[in-house]
Amino acid sequence: MSGGSSPSSRRNSFNSLSKDLDLPSEQGCLSIVVLGASGDLAKKKTFPALYHLFEQGFIQSGEVHIFGYARSNLSDDGLRERIRGYLKGAPEDLSEFLQLIKYVSGSYDTGEGFEKLNRAISEYEVSKSSGSYRRLFYLALPPSVYPSVCKMIRTYCMNPSSHPGWTRVIVEKPFGKDLDSAEELSAQLGELFEEHQLYRIDHYLGKELVQNLLVLRFANRLFLPLWNRDNIDNIQIVFREDFGTEGRGGYFDQYGIIRDIIQNHLLQVFCLVAMEKPVSLKPEHIRDEKVKVLQSVNPIKPEEVVLGQYDGYKDDPTVPDDSNTPTFASVVLRVHNERWEGVPFILKAGKALSSKKAEVRVQFKDVPGDIFRSKKQGRNEFVIRLQPSEAMYMKLTVKKPGLEMATEQSELDLSYGMRYQNVKIPEAYERLILDTIRGDQQHFVRRDELQAAWKIFTPLLHDIDDGKLKALPYEPGSRGPKEADELSARVGYVQTHGYIWVPPTLA
Ligand SMILES: NC(=O)C1=CN([C@@H]2O[C@H](COP(=O)(O)OP(=O)(O)OC[C@H]3O[C@@H](n4cnc5c(N)ncnc54)[C@H](OP(=O)(O)O)[C@@H]3O)[C@@H](O)[C@H]2O)C=CC1
Numbered sequence: 001m002s003g004g005s006s007p008s009s010r011r012n013s014f015n016s017l018s019k020d021l022d023l024p025s026e027q028g029c030l031s032i033v034v035l036g037a038s039g040d041l042a043k044k045k046t047f048p049a050l051y052h053l054f055e056q057g058f059i060q061s062g063e064v065h066i067f068g069y070a071r072s073n074l075s076d077d078g079l080r081e082r083i084r085g086y087l088k089g090a091p092e093d094l095s096e097f098l099q100l101i102k103y104v105s106g107s108y109d110t111g112e113g114f115e116k117l118n119r120a121i122s123e124y125e126v127s128k129s130s131g132s133y134r135r136l137f138y139l140a141l142p143p144s145v146y147p148s149v150c151k152m153i154r155t156y157c158m159n160p161s162s163h164p165g166w167t168r169v170i171v172e173k174p175f176g177k178d179l180d181s182a183e184e185l186s187a188q189l190g191e192l193f194e195e196h197q198l199y200r201i202d203h204y205l206g207k208e209l210v211q212n213l214l215v216l217r218f219a220n221r222l223f224l225p226l227w228n229r230d231n232i233d234n235i236q237i238v239f240r241e242d243f244g245t246e247g248r249g250g251y252f253d254q255y256g257i258i259r260d261i262i263q264n265h266l267l268q269v270f271c272l273v274a275m276e277k278p279v280s281l282k283p284e285h286i287r288d289e290k291v292k293v294l295q296s297v298n299p300i301k302p303e304e305v306v307l308g309q310y311d312g313y314k315d316d317p318t319v320p321d322d323s324n325t326p327t328f329a330s331v332v333l334r335v336h337n338e339r340w341e342g343v344p345f346i347l348k349a350g351k352a353l354s355s356k357k358a359e360v361r362v363q364f365k366d367v368p369g370d371i372f373r374s375k376k377q378g379r380n381e382f383v384i385r386l387q388p389s390e391a392m393y394m395k396l397t398v399k400k401p402g403l404e405m406a407t408e409q410s411e412l413d414l415s416y417g418m419r420y421q422n423v424k425i426p427e428a429y430e431r432l433i434l435d436t437i438r439g440d441q442q443h444f445v446r447r448d449e450l451q452a453a454w455k456i457f458t459p460l461l462h463d464i465d466d467g468k469l470k471a472l473p474y475e476p477g478s479r480g481p482k483e484a485d486e487l488s489a490r491v492g493y494v495q496t497h498g499y500i501w502v503p504p505t506l507a
């Protein structure tokens with residue numbers, strides 16, 4: 001439970017934000033259908049997120065029913081037992097939650113299973129006589145089956161037109177493999193659902209510090225005049241994992257690190273860092289600005305790309321021996337607009353590296369007319385640590401305490417673990433599912449945004465797929481290929497040696 005507030009007080013604050021965004025507060029039955037309920041994502045993320053929403057009172061026994069759907073031969077109890085081990089909570093809460101779940105078995109491309117699913121949903125709806133009928137379908141499935149599943153939902157499972165309510169569909173990434181395939185998928189889904197019914201999830205948009213980016217940038221006078229090419233030298237957006245593909249090699253090899261992390265998660269973070277101020281907080285206004293900045297990105301230059309593949313990646317039997325798939329990439333994006341001309345955005349992601357973290361590092365220019373030789377301490381940096389140990393810290397040059405007039409580098413540190421000690425930071429999926437129930441698309445990817453994102457990366461991805469760019473080998477547990485650090489230095493990043501920020505811990 002977060003910050004000691006009760007479930008009902010949290011629901012109240014959620015309702016007040018809904019009012020700000022003109023979102024109607026709805027009542028009636030809510031049917032949540034997890035398609036691919038037997039799978040990895042469903043048990044690790046989707047059901048636990050639903051449980052946390054239940055535990056905090058955002059979805060309640062009286063108004064919600066959860067349906068798991070997949071081909072596997074499972075009973076209601078079979079599915080419940082499968083997910084029980086992934087849920088942490090009081091035993092009575094768990095039992096109450098698990099009783100809300102029913103399992104329906106069927107295929108993804110024939111009507112029979114979906115008719116059965118529709119009957120199960122309708123029975124539940126009819127048993128609750130009043131209010132709207134809200135149907136939320138979560139596709140925790142391989143994208144290859146999205147078109148047929150969406151067609152089945154459209155044909156058999158829409159909320160009845162005789163009743164107020166809605167049907168919404170959450171689709172997982174990857175949304176295609178390049179511009180053409182993404183467009184084809186979008187066109188197929190677009191024939192079946194209106195854009196306002198489709199929620200393309202990118203779970204990075206549900207992370208606390210990612211959601212804070214807009215507030216930070218546009219609610220603080222401090223940053224407004226500094227956030228531009230006059231003051232900022234370069235910006236890095238970094239994702240590092242300290243483990244490899246671990247059993248997901250077959251999936252990963254078809255995609256690679258650019259499609260898995262950079263084209264979606266890091267690019268979404270990039271948008272929030274680089275976009276102009278939206279007219280308002282309305283989802284369409286925010287997404288308009290994201291599209292604009294994506295459209296301002298110049299074509300990527302091959303000489304501003306470094307690819308890597310960790311030694312041992314190809315030992316996975318599901319990975320071809322001649323794979324050129326990158327498990328590491330550093331890509332420089334350049335934005336052709338008044339604010340950012342000349343400022344490199346270095347997007348870097350890698351698996352099997354020396355540490356696990358994700359952060360945005362804004363490096364400022366050197367002080368003009370420097371009288372303190374502060375350059376030797378290193379540049380000012382503003383770092384937003386997305387995970388782990390969520391924090392924002394500002395690296396500053398200060399007078400070293402003591403009799404001498406000497407300088408050193410220190411920081412202003414807002415570490416969430418210290419500042420918000422009793423606050424539980426919600427899981428990204430929890431927040432995004434709640435947004436879907438509320439009808440708030442702000443943190444979901446719009447079709448034209450997706451198109452603009454693929455336009456940036458498709459030429460580079462095709463060059464990699466065609467073997468025109470090679471992945472350099474690197475040691476697992478290292479920083480990745482040294483050429484990536486050389487690239488960062490070449491485009492302007494100056495590393496501060498001898499200074500490392502250590503997340504503060506409670507005594
Ligand atoms: N796992 C993760 O951590 C993450 C996953 N995702 C995305 O979420 C989606 C689901 O991922 P995940 O749960 O890992 O996937 P799984 O491989 O576990 O597949 C989910 C379910 O889909 C069914 N299924 C699997 N392969 C096929 C197939 N070829 N044709 C039809 N049905 C199939 C299976 O159910 P059954 O056979 O019982 O019908 C399976 O249990 C994917 O789009 C993935 O990219 C995104 C981020 C993270």
Ligand SMILES: O=C1O[C@H](COP(=O)(O)O)[C@@H](O)[C@H](O)[C@H]1O
Nearest residue numbers: 173203241260261265358387428
């Ligand atoms: O989407 C994905 O994200 C995870 C990393 O997510 P995080 O929330 O733990 O940072 C990554 O491991 C996976 O390869 C990718 O598909």
